[in-house]
Amino acid sequence: MKKEKININYTEYETYIPESLKNRRTIYKAVKDKKKISTFIPGTISSIFVKEGDKVQIGQKLLILEAMKMENEILSPVEGIIKKIYIKKGDTTKKDQLQIEIE
Amino acid sequence: MSINETIRSWFNKKEIIKKGGGETAIEKQYEKGKLTARDRINALLDKNTFLETDLFVEHGAKEFGLDKKKLAADGVITGIGRINNKKVCVYAQDFTVAGGSLGKMHALKITKIMDLAIKAGVPVVGINDSGGARIQEGVDALAGYGDIFYRNTLASGVIPQISVILGPCAGGAVYSPALTDFVFMVRDISNMFITGPQIIKTVLGEDISKEELGGAETHFTITGNAHFISNSEQETFKQIRKLFEFLPSNYRETPQTTYSVEPNIEKFDVTSILPENPKKPYDIRDIVASIVDKSEFFEVQSGWASNIVVGFAHMDGKPIGIVANQPLILAGVLDVDSSDKAARFVRFCDSFNIPLLSFVDMPGYLPGIDQEYSGVIRHGAKLLYSYSEATVPKLTLIIRKAYGGGYIAMCSKHLGADVVYAWPTAEIAVMGPEGAANIIFRKEILNSPNPAEMRKIKIKEYTEKFANPYIAASRGYVDAVINPDETRKNIILGLNFIIDKKKSLPDKKHGNIPL
Numbered sequence: 001m002k003k004e005k006i007n008i009n010y011t012e013y014e015t016y017i018p019e020s021l022k023n024r025r026t027i028y029k030a031v032k033d034k035k036k037i038s039t040f041i042p043g044t045i046s047s048i049f050v051k052e053g054d055k056v057q058i059g060q061k062l063l064i065l066e067a068m069k070m071e072n073e074i075l076s077p078v079e080g081i082i083k084k085i086y087i088k089k090g091d092t093t094k095k096d097q098l099q100i101e102i103e
Numbered sequence: 104m105s106i107n108e109t110i111r112s113w114f115n116k117k118e119i120i121k122k123g124g125g126e127t128a129i130e131k132q133y134e135k136g137k138l139t140a141r142d143r144i145n146a147l148l149d150k151n152t153f154l155e156t157d158l159f160v161e162h163g164a165k166e167f168g169l170d171k172k173k174l175a176a177d178g179v180i181t182g183i184g185r186i187n188n189k190k191v192c193v194y195a196q197d198f199t200v201a202g203g204s205l206g207k208m209h210a211l212k213i214t215k216i217m218d219l220a221i222k223a224g225v226p227v228v229g230i231n232d233s234g235g236a237r238i239q240e241g242v243d244a245l246a247g248y249g250d251i252f253y254r255n256t257l258a259s260g261v262i263p264q265i266s267v268i269l270g271p272c273a274g275g276a277v278y279s280p281a282l283t284d285f286v287f288m289v290r291d292i293s294n295m296f297i298t299g300p301q302i303i304k305t306v307l308g309e310d311i312s313k314e315e316l317g318g319a320e321t322h323f324t325i326t327g328n329a330h331f332i333s334n335s336e337q338e339t340f341k342q343i344r345k346l347f348e349f350l351p352s353n354y355r356e357t358p359q360t361t362y363s364v365e366p367n368i369e370k371f372d373v374t375s376i377l378p379e380n381p382k383k384p385y386d387i388r389d390i391v392a393s394i395v396d397k398s399e400f401f402e403v404q405s406g407w408a409s410n411i412v413v414g415f416a417h418m419d420g421k422p423i424g425i426v427a428n429q430p431l432i433l434a435g436v437l438d439v440d441s442s443d444k445a446a447r448f449v450r451f452c453d454s455f456n457i458p459l460l461s462f463v464d465m466p467g468y469l470p471g472i473d474q475e476y477s478g479v480i481r482h483g484a485k486l487l488y489s490y491s492e493a494t495v496p497k498l499t500l501i502i503r504k505a506y507g508g509g510y511i512a513m514c515s516k517h518l519g520a521d522v523v524y525a526w527p528t529a530e531i532a533v534m535g536p537e538g539a540a541n542i543i544f545r546k547e548i549l550n551s552p553n554p555a556e557m558r559k560i561k562i563k564e565y566t567e568k569f570a571n572p573y574i575a576a577s578r579g580y581v582d583a584v585i586n587p588d589e590t591r592k593n594i595i596l597g598l599n600f601i602i603d604k605k606k607s608l609p610d611k612k613h614g615n616i617p618l
Binding site: 003092 | 467
């Protein structure tokens with residue numbers, strides 16, 4: 001490990017920062033871009049209800065993600081137009097994978 | 104049958120059961136680099152002290168062909184013995200018998216030995232090596248787990264409970280170790296998880312190995328579930344025997360004192376450890392070693408949340424619990440994990456009459472979105488709660504920085520510390536000089552023709568005025584500012600003075616610690 005600097009209340013301290021802490025997943029949920037719909041859990045896309053160029057309302061059904069033995073309805077969190085769809089029916093997706101972009 | 108024949112028949116019966124799952128199964132166990140349940144008990148206990156109980160217990164299950172199957176000792180060995188000549192109850196699951204699976208009678212043997220431990224007021228050591236619930240026994244197996252968890256909870260704070268994971272421990276089974284005081288794990292042998300890699304793969308499509316998901320290293324460095332790690336079972340038993348040196352048998356006793364031995368000051372010189380620049384790191388364990396008996400510090404959970412150091416040592420021959428900020432890691436800040444770690448340790452010490460010695464050198468709580476969203480408010484509160492609630496003798500030494508909320512949380516006078524010492528190098532203030540100057544002198548710095556220069560002047564002014572122990576000492580928040588060279592002498596003086604402290608909390612059922 002090499003010594004690094006950490007800033008606590010405007011003061012820089014020399015110290016070591018463990019790798020496990022640096023690699024820790026930060027919590028995106030509330031700070032992430034609402035216009036980018038990502039998978040919150042790994043699973044399989046069983047249906048897609050929109051296509052590129054469609055106008056969507058808040059709460060409109062976008063797709064169904066099958067995960068944890070449940071069919072999860074993914075709803076649009078914003079109003080806008082579908083810019084790009086990155087997945088197709090039957091795809092398995094990883095956690096935090098980008099699925100749909102809205103503008 | 105003559106008496107001799109009867110006795111011979113008893114002996115033969117016993118010897119057959121003692122073979123456990125038979126030679127092939129034992130061979131398999133050795134091939135995995137594991138000892139058998141009996142080997143383990145012998146390695147853990149003092150020689151020839153083990154008395155086995157319930158050897159002849161048999162299961163009464165009838166379904167799925169179990170009625171035709173005998174399981175030696177029902178897959179778990181229980182009994183009493185001694186560690187360092189102190190009484191102890193012990194059980195070890197036998198993986199060679201039906202994979203150590205837990206059925207109704209298996210659980211009954213464990214709960215019987217736990218009940219005995221509670222009644223007798225002696226610690227209990229559980230060695231876990233089991234594939235999980237005996238599925239053929241259905242809900243009876245689940246009931247068995249529940250009975251164990253219930254006793255783990257009742258025994259908590261009454262007797263020390265130690266869990267040793269020496270094989271798989273999956274699903275519901277993990278909650279017994281989780282409810283106990285200390286968990287020991289061995290690399291490449293121990294596994295703990297709620298759902299195994301196979302289920303994770305099927306349900307979530309994520310690939311992960313057993314070792315990566317729930318091996319010793321994972322629990323020692325990432326989850327904080329394991330308190331001790333080692334490379335072999337033998338090493339683990341040595342660690343447990345070492346831990347026993349610091350523990351009383353139950354909450355009514357005080358831990359055993361031993362001879363006072365001076366620290367090794369040639370290797371650890373108090374004054375040469377601290378760097379000149381207060382922003383530079385050093386290893387707090389060197390300061391601990393410079394003060395405690397034999398310079399011997401038995402660290403707990405050393406791999407996780409290392410920005411705080413907790414563990415046991417002797418001071419003038421008396422076992423004490425040490426909690427110390429570690430400037431070497433993350434500048435010694437308090438955060439979610441380090442608060443959890445320290446709080447649980449403080450509560451253990453308080454439960455078993457082990458006095459607390461806290462070393463303070465930290466710039467505050469770790470700032471950041473990650474920390475706030477992880478609930479640093481809720482978790483940080485645990486440390487305040489446990490220190491306040493602790494009625495054992497509480498001694499605090501402020502070495503350098505004691506800023507803001509962290510100053511209060513680290514067993515300050517305000518949380519009931521009996522003795523608070525500070526070195527002349529201590530800085531007890533609301534925040535560091537840089538931060539404070541930026542706020543207090545914001546306008547003066549902004550309006551100055553040379554703001555950078557002005558900031559420096561103001562920081563210096565603040566440092567001289569506030570970055571010291573004397574303001575806190577003038578209010579009585581610090582009992583004495585001491586010569587670092589005389590730290591050991593003063594701590595022993597304080598400890599011996601307050602050792603018979605009597606203090607009780609207001610009448611209540613129990614408090615509601617923020618969990």
